[in-house]
Amino acid sequence: MAIIEIENLKKVYNPYSAYPKVALNNLSLKVDEGDFVCIMGASGSGKTTLISIMSTIDDATNGKIIIGNKNIATMNENEKSKMRKNEIGFIFQNYNLIDSLRIKDNILFSLRLNKINKEEQIEKLNKLSKQLGIEEILDKYPSQCSGGQQQRAAIARALIMEPKIIFADEPTGSLDSINAKELMVLFRKINKMNNTTIVMVTHDSLVASYSSKLYYLEDGKISKCIEKENKKQEEYYKEIINITTKMDLSHV
Numbered sequence: 001m002a003i004i005e006i007e008n009l010k011k012v013y014n015p016y017s018a019y020p021k022v023a024l025n026n027l028s029l030k031v032d033e034g035d036f037v038c039i040m041g042a043s044g045s046g047k048t049t050l051i052s053i054m055s056t057i058d059d060a061t062n063g064k065i066i067i068g069n070k071n072i073a074t075m076n077e078n079e080k081s082k083m084r085k086n087e088i089g090f091i092f093q094n095y096n097l098i099d100s101l102r103i104k105d106n107i108l109f110s111l112r113l114n115k116i117n118k119e120e121q122i123e124k125l126n127k128l129s130k131q132l133g134i135e136e137i138l139d140k141y142p143s144q145c146s147g148g149q150q151q152r153a154a155i156a157r158a159l160i161m162e163p164k165i166i167f168a169d170e171p172t173g174s175l176d177s178i179n180a181k182e183l184m185v186l187f188r189k190i191n192k193m194n195n196t197t198i199v200m201v202t203h204d205s206l207v208a209s210y211s212s213k214l215y216y217l218e219d220g221k222i223s224k225c226i227e228k229e230n231k232k233q234e235e236y237y238k239e240i241i242n243i244t245t246k247m248d249l250s251h252v
């Protein structure tokens with residue numbers, strides 16, 4: 001069953017200026033519930049624009065966007081913000097941690113807002129910080145942590161709410177290869193065990209090979225789609241490398 005449906009999506013930046021920029025051009029795609037979708041493409045191909053619109057952070061110029069049977073166009077700001085708070089987890093490039101709060105208070109922020117009981121909060125915090133290897137920074141402030149640690153804290157903050165859908169733009173961007181791999185193992189586990197839908201942007205083919213479906217963007221359009229199906233991860237990885245290098249070379 002589709003949890004996200006996008007039809008003829010168009011995004012034009014600065015439409016009334018002398019230089020309007022068409023970032024997405026009549027793009028259509030479907031994400032099924034429980035999918036682990038990866039979006040790849042060259043820099044400037046429209047990945048961040050697409051994931052921002054899919055996650056209701058940005059508005060489309062044109063096109064239909066349906067999330068969980070709800071047409072975004074008919075929702076008011078209040079309804080959208082409620083959906084963002086309760087159903088969506090965001091992991092974006094700028095971590096948006098609150099500087100005046102310790103890491104653990106950043107992570108627990110939404111659970112406290114929702115008045116989840118204390119024992120459950122601590123249990124979830126402990127489990128996630130262990131999985132993400134951030135136990136030693138829980139009492140620190142964001143400014144006292146490295147970029148990679150802040151990114152993992154932001155990931156913990158998104159995951160602790162157990163959202164239905166996770167949108168992640170370059171979630172491994174400031175992680176080393178070991179941490180990146182561990183995060184993908186965690187994503188896969190959440191995807192399989194909780195049936196959480198994941199939509200992730202990455203430029204890293206190895207990271208992408210953890211997905212179950214991959215869309216490749218070129219100039220604001222989907223130029224290729226491949227699926228993992230029953231293939232071994234290694235085989236899927238090779239297929240990904242194959243399409244990404246071909247696409248890169250086509251621009252030379």
Ligand SMILES: Nc1ncnc2c1ncn2[C@@H]1O[C@H](COP(=O)(O)OP(=O)(O)OP(=O)(O)O)[C@@H](O)[C@H]1O
Pocket residue numbers: 013014021022023041042043044045046047048049050
């Ligand atoms: N706020 C904006 N105003 C005008 N143009 C924009 C804006 N945001 C993005 N663009 C342009 O739209 C196109 C798509 O940008 P987008 O950020 O979606 O690319 P991307 O695929 O995420 O690239 P990267 O891999 O570098 O993050 C680019 O040409 C970019 O310059």
Ligand SMILES: [Mg+2]
Pocket residue numbers: 047048049
């Ligand atoms: Mg981007």
